[in-house]
Amino acid sequence: MTERVSRPCLWTLPSCFKTLHIEDLNKDDESKRQAAFQLVSDAAQRADNIGTDEFPVEWFDLLLQYTDVAVLLYKPCDDEMRPQSPLGFIAVPECRFANNVHRSACQLMVVTATELSGRPVWRDLARLGVALAAESKHHYIDCFVEVFVPCLEHVLAMRDEGFIITACIPTSGMLAGQMGHVDSYIMYKQLDVFGTHCVRDLHCFQ
Secondary structure, three states: OOOOOOOOOEEEEEOOOOOOEEEEEEOOOOOHHHHHHHHHHHHOOOOOOOOOOOOOOOHHHHHOEEEEEEEEEEEOOOOOOOOOOOOOEEEEEEOOOOOOOOEEEOOEEEEOOOOHHHHHHHHHHHHHHHHHHHHHHOOEEEEEEEEOOOOOOHHHHHHHHHOOEEEEEEEEEEEEOOOOOOEEEEEEEEEOOOOOHHHHHOOEOO
């Protein structure tokens, strides 16, 4: 899925020097799809920037069909045969906020388990997602991310990575623990396909 770095590989988060195993999500592997969807479902229950009404399983499968890059993040393990639950999921589908016949805009989706969370970690994972988007076969140049307004740490993490708020969608979804629908921000970052750090530069080694 990328021209510069083949996966699986190991990648280290700059903020905490935690090393993760990265592998592409095989969309034909039911167990991998289910593992990614479980991460999304768990995040929705925690109100972790996923709405309770946002991703029925059929919508998630549809999202994967329009995704150029999708990776799962695991804790490194010496026993490759032992099944593990992923700690994170990053997807870069085509952007639904842009209407363009040319695939220049993408949307970043970052979902993590509770043990891989917090503003610095989400900033690091956003940086990884941006690098994956810039290196993808479409060489995206515009990147959007949708963040629910109450999820302040996510908003700040994306701002740390250079995303700016460009719009607000009123009553865009429902968050666990919130009364009624909540608003969401649309945040934007222009990608420099020549200047953006490649994945290898982001502490990635094979």
